[in-house]
Each structure stands twice: as structure tokens, then as C-alpha cells.
Amino acid sequence: MTQPTPRAPRSDARANRESILAAARETLAKDPRASIDAVARAAGLSRRALYGHFEDRAALVTELIATGAQRFNAIADEPMTADARADLARLAARLWGAAEDVQLIAAVALDDEHVASTAAALAPVRRMLLEIVRRGQAVQTLRTDMDAETLARIIEEGARTFVTRAPMFTASVTDARSIAVRAVLSLGGLSWREAEELVRAHPDLLAKESAR
């Protein structure tokens, strides 16, 4: 039998696939219900060509969520220290570094039926945050006027909000990150002077390194 030699996939096709993913990440983060056509055009392709790379709108979104989940997993795998407040600041700074993904996941989770998969993507970060909160409350370095679950959710909602919105407040990227981190620390119960002191004591939070 003559074997029908399966030719290797073309290289430009792979590049186009990446273009679509990038364009979709950017476009859907702004407007989660942007049309497929808008995404395709943003990627410099036709709508018809996009369907050659992805079965479905759902398939495209699912893949975006998957890569987001991957980055969140990486963040949640970072080691923690003895200082819950510093860990919280670090977590906020790292989420800032993954701002695009945060924005996408938040936008998609809000309005689509992808709630389940986005929740799964966020799960490891949620676990980490809850642990940080518990540790901080145990030694009174984080607020104890609400239970750990509630505080964790408050911080989560706040982080989501500030990470996605802070860039609109100021021109400087460094400022925006610093603002987001300090706002999260404030939600943790620290006074603004404590937060400022903590950020000063850990200059790595504002370095490029923590943004990856």
C-alpha cells in the first residue's frame, strides 16, 4: 500500500494561529462579546480563515482560558515566605504582571457560559490567597474583622478591579502597578503608611523581574 505522505503543516499557518490568539486575547478582554469577524480582522485575517484554525468560537475561547490558567498556575506555584503581608503584596504584583490574562478571564467569566472553566483557571490562585489570608489572620498581620473566606473574596474582587482599571488612572506603568499593590494591601487591613513601608522594604515588587 502506498502511504499517503502527510506533509508537514505550513509555518505561516502556525504564525497566523498565534496572531489570532493574540488578537482574540486583546479584543475579547475589552469586549467579551466582540464578533469573530472583529477578532479575525484584528489578526489580519479573514473570518473564513479563522474557522480553519478553530472549530468554534467556544474552541477559541477555551484555548485562551487554558493558557490563562497556565500562567495562574505558575503564579500559584511560587514559594511563600513567613510574612503573609509580603506574600500578599507579591501575589498582587504577579497578578499585575499577568494583567492581560486577568482582564480576559474576568471579562469572559462575567458574561459567558464559561463560568465553570474560568473558575477552574482561578482555583489555584484562590487557594494561595486563602492560605495567605489565614496565615496573616493567625498572627494578626492581616485584618481579623471578617472571616478568612470573606476577606479573601474582598481582596480578590479588589485585585481584579485594580489590576484591570489602574492603568486608566495614570500614565506611568510603574505607578499603576504600585497603586494596585498598595490598594490590595489596604484591603488586607494595613494602613497606608504600613503599606508604603512594606513596599519600600521589598523593592523587588516594583522591579521588572516580578512582572515576568
Added chain:
Amino acid sequence: MTQPTPRAPRSDARANRESILAAARETLAKDPRASIDAVARAAGLSRRALYGHFEDRAALVTELIATGAQRFNAIADEPMTADARADLARLAARLWGAAEDVQLIAAVALDDEHVASTAAALAPVRRMLLEIVRRGQAVQTLRTDMDAETLARIIEEGARTFVTRAPMFTASVTDARSIAVRAVLSLGGLSWREAEELVRAHPDLLAKESAR
């Protein structure tokens, strides 16, 4: 000439109009792009009947925004005291009382072309908040690690988030309001113990009265 006696409008029609407004406020707050049919059904009417009360989808939304703006105006007209921190807490508590409107305006502003009218509706509250922030910063009772405009926006975004989300965190309504108020105070720079003390010193914040 015989005057064609214009009969008075029927009373059930007026009631239905209110039903539509209430249903729209609730439905559109959850999903700003819910269909007219969904709104009409939620009000117990047919889609066709709704068009007897409102010209347009836009007309319906515009009226919702208008009544929201009215409540915000009322909030912004309340007198202020000498203590910026207490004023901030009071503002948060009052916004909590208008949670439905906050939620609606936020949802509609996000995704529609009503950005201009929602911004106008929020303007008086924004003015008040900015003034509170300026006064608080002047006497160092609110954080001074960011300029007034930025801090005001941070607080605004946080207030929006917590007012609309806090109800999902806890079963108790009183708890949710208290949490929202304390979170806002934290964003203002207070430590959680200061916030707690402040709330305790002003029990009216948690009374029914402040919810109107």
C-alpha cells in the same frame, strides 16, 4: 366644535409602566444586554405591550438612568461634616442604600453607548467624593501617597465593586453593608482597626435610616 373628551389614562397602565421599570432595573443590572422580551416577561407583560409604554429600548434605559441620577443627586446633596473619614463612610453607606442604581448604572455604562449619560448621572457623587478626598488629604486623615484624583477613582472603583459584589459574600444584609463600608475606608488609607473604631463611633451608618 365638540371637544373630543380625552379620557383619563387607565390606572393599571400606570402600574404596568412601573412594573416594566422595576423589571428592567433588575434584569438589566444583571445583564445589560438582556432582550426587551426578557424585560417584558419579567414584568409579566408581552413584548408588544412594552412598546406601548416606551418608544424605544433607548427610551427605557434613559429613564432608568434618569431616576438613578436623581437618587445620586439626593445623596450628593446631603450635608458634610468636619470629619472627612466619617463623610467617606457615610457616602459609602448611602451608596449601599442605592445599590440597585449603582449596579444598573455600572452595568449600562460598561457596555452601551450610554457612557455620556451615566457619567452625567455620577457627576455629583464624583464631585462630592473628590472634595472629601481633598479635605481628608489636607489634614492627613486620608492617605496622601497618591494624588486626590487617583485616590478618588480608586475609591470609586472599589465602592462600585463592593456595593455590587458584597451581597454575594454573606447572607446577612447588615454584614454586607458593614463590609462594604469598611472596605472603602481601607482604600482611603485607614487601618482596619481605625475603620472599625470609626464605624463603631457612628452607629447611624449601619442603621436603616442611612439606607433610606
Added chain:
DNA sequence: GTTAACTTGCACAGGTGTGTGCATGTTTCT
């Protein structure tokens, strides 16, 4: 009880988005 106001259901036109089939070019691999 009669009339006018109101509601309902249906049908229709127009708009936008999705996903597919197909013929026609263009680019990459070998």
C-alpha cells in the same frame, strides 16, 4: 353598558452574528 384604553399574538422587514460549502487564487514544502 358602552366606549376608549390597554393587552395579546401574529406576521413582517431589517439588522447582526454564526458556521459551512465552494470556487478561486496565493504561498510554502519537497
Added chain:
DNA sequence: AGAAACATGCACACACCTGTGCAAGTTAAC
């Protein structure tokens, strides 16, 4: 250079939403 992979534009069916016209039924006003 030739074949397979890929992109494009068009047409189509389907679905959902909007806003309107109209006939028939129901309800409140007088």
C-alpha cells in the same frame, strides 16, 4: 515545478433581536 496547504470572497441557512402594523380580545373609565 508540482502538489498540498492555506487564504479569500461569496453565498447560504439558521438563529436571535428590534421595531412596527393589524385584528381580536380583555379591562377599566364614564
